[in-house]
Amino acid sequence: MLLRHLPTRLTRFQRTRQPLAWRTLSTNGGSNEKSWYVTTPIFYPNAVPHIGHLYSLVVADILARFQRLLKPSRAVIFLAGTDEHGLKIQKAAKARGVAEKEFCNEISAQFRILAEKAQVSNTVFMRTTSDVHRNTVTDVWRRLDALGLIYKGSYAGWYSITDECFYTDAQVAPAPSSSTAPSNLSTPTPMVSIETGAAVEWSKEENYMFRLSSFRESLLAHYKSSPGAIVPRQHYSHIVSILENSPLEDISVSRPRSRLSWGVSVPGDPEHTVYVWFDALLVYLSGVGYPWKGGMTEGRERGWPVNVQVIGKDILRFHAIYLPAFLQALELPLQQQLLAHAHWTVEQKKMSKSLGNVADPFDAMEQYGVDIVRFYLAKVGGRWKDDVDWSESQLTKHSKELQSLLGNYFMRVTSKRLLATLSSAAPVSLADIAADSDSPNATLLTAARTLSSGVQTSFERLELSEALEKIIELLRLANKVLTDIAPWAPNTAPDTVAACYTTAMETLRVAGICLQPFTPLVAGKLLDALDVNEQNRTWECAxxxxxAGQVKGVRLF
Structure with a gap:
């Protein structure tokens, strides 16, 4: 139930008594080249990182690395960071007996270390406790307030400390354990969020509100005209359904200072703290320097709008409805795409400290290697639609697959026996091999030549598992061709050995270039061994x- 206290001053918004014609601005204006901008969700550092955090980081890193290879002359901005305000942080710090900032410093550092360990190439690590971010939040608040989009009102609703947000009656349900329990009139029935399963409690307080209700039609128009704005399709359909079938209620954007002291103070009202989700969503702007003195010209150069926002499916509403409404109010272009991935589970159960089933990303990378874990996350988790179970046995299986198809293949084609035979063979060119249409080597070269375009198509659809599978298919074919020809056999003609070797080196070069976004360490080691210099590792070169140059046979794993 929401009782609204409308402000006394009349702004442009209130005088019209009608919703303004909010619109999504075009991103095509200006002749300056826009930097390519990708973001991860900013992580809530109330506990140490788990495998889900690494997943988001790796997915965004794969996209960033691909874009750098695709267009080396264009800047790529890659934002990660930590969301350090809110009641959970306040409580966790109190439980530890330390100040909130000290607590955040310690835990936030773990997320930086995780990114570095996993070879994540973010260019920005933004903390919401930074002065830069605080200035952005204050500026945006004042702009929205000046438009009459923020007002003070009494709010009553279901509040989740875990999710740091309010839910309406329609968004909550009895907790599963209590739905079949005998009724007890003296004890309220425990309630949970339908979307996240987090416990909620009834709360009533005086807050500042944002007029989200004024943006339903403009947001719906945006998504209707941009069917690829949310991936996968099921989440796009969900958001459109919400906008088509449910009125948007105004949302709380502050909490009383008496309940939440750890956060940005509301400009002009020190008795209220800016609500953590309003604060956190603006990190994508603060990370690229908003407000921009040079307007959208500078904004484009810095990367706005975001090309791809990588988020978990549980925070879709915030990024697909709340943030776009703020952006429309500010007359800024909206994010171009939201990639809402599923979650990693353990034995089909959500990872939880209380259950003791949290997969440690540091342990996984230490045991299996950074690139193997990245490979597994992309190959198994890169389909987005359904939750994926973290499995040590499956991780081992995929580790063996990559080591066999790539590592063992490279060792086989650079073996001493094969090279000894090769020394007596006449050189053979790629053109000569391709011209022999009856040779399996020609078939392999054709597959290698089209690999980069096929992988690029998958990247453009944000289908990372599919992209990686195309590379693996090429390596499977390469291994089959090598086994069928058997160049190490005593009766294999030296010219055939030469053709097989030349084809293998070209296949490995192409595969190495295309693997760079996924497994940067192994791909770099392979390309070094193939004598491919840095300038010749771009997507165009694939x-x-x-x-082949001066090849050195090395162990890749």
Missing amino acids: AEAKE
């Missing part, structure tokens, strides 16, 4: 035939 589509061009290149004769």
Whole structure:
């Protein structure tokens, strides 16, 4: 139940008594080239990182690395960070007996270390406790307030400390354990969020509100005109259904200072603290320097709007409805795409400290290697639609697959026996091999030549598992061709050995270039061994035939 106290001053918004014609601005204006901008969700550092945090980081890193290879002359901005305000932090710090900032410093550092350990190439690590971010939050608040979009009102609703947000009656349900329990009139029935399963409690307080209700039509129009704005499709359909079938209620954007002291103070009212989700969502702007003195010209150069926002499916509403409404109010272009991935589970159960089933990303990378874990996260988790079970046995299986198809293949084609035979063979060019249409080597070269375009198509659809599978398919074919020809056999002609070797080196070069976004350490080691210099590792180079340089056989794993 929401009782609204409308402000006394009349702004442009209130004088019209009608919703303004909010619109999504075009991103095509200006001749300056826009930087490519990708973001992860900013992580809540009330506990140490788990495998789900690494998943989001790796997914965004794969996209960032691909874009750098695709267009080396264009800047790529990659934001990660930590969301350090809110009641959970306040309580966790109190339980530890330390100040909130000290607590955040310690835990936030773990997320930085995780990114570095996993070879994540973020260019910005933004903390919401920074002065830069605080200035952005204050500026945006004042702009929205000046438009009459923020007002003070009494709010009553279901509040989740875990999710740091209010829910309406329609968004909560009795907790599963209590739905079949005998009724007890003296004890309220425990309630949970339908979307996240987090416990909620009834709360009533005086807060500042944002007029989200004024943006339903403009947001619906945006999504209707941009069917690819949310991936996968099921989440796009969910958001459109909400906008089509349910009125948007105004949302709380502050909490009384008496309940929440750890956060940004509401400008002009020190008795209230800016609500953590309003604060946190603005990190994507503060990370690229908003407000921009040079307007959207500077904003484009800094990367706005976001090209891809990588988020977990549980925070879709905040990024697909709340943030776009703020952006429309500020007359800023909306994010181009939201990639809402599923979650990693353990034995089909959500990871939880209380259950003791949290997969440690540091332990996984230490045991299996950074690239193997990245490979597994992308190959198994890169389909987005359904939750994926973290499995040590499956991780081992995929580790063996990559080591066999890539590592063992490279060792086989650079073995001493094969190289000894090769020394007596006449050199053979890629063009000569391709011209022999009856040779399996020609078939392999054709597959290698088209690999980068196929992988690029998958990247453009944000289908990372599919992209990686195309590379693996090429390596499977390469291994089959090598086994069928058997160049190490005593009766294999030296010219055939030469053709097989040249084809293998070209296949490995192309595969190495295409693997760079996924497994940067192994791909770099392979390309070094193939004598491919840095300038020749771009996506464009993967589509061009290149004769092998001075190859050094090395162990890749």
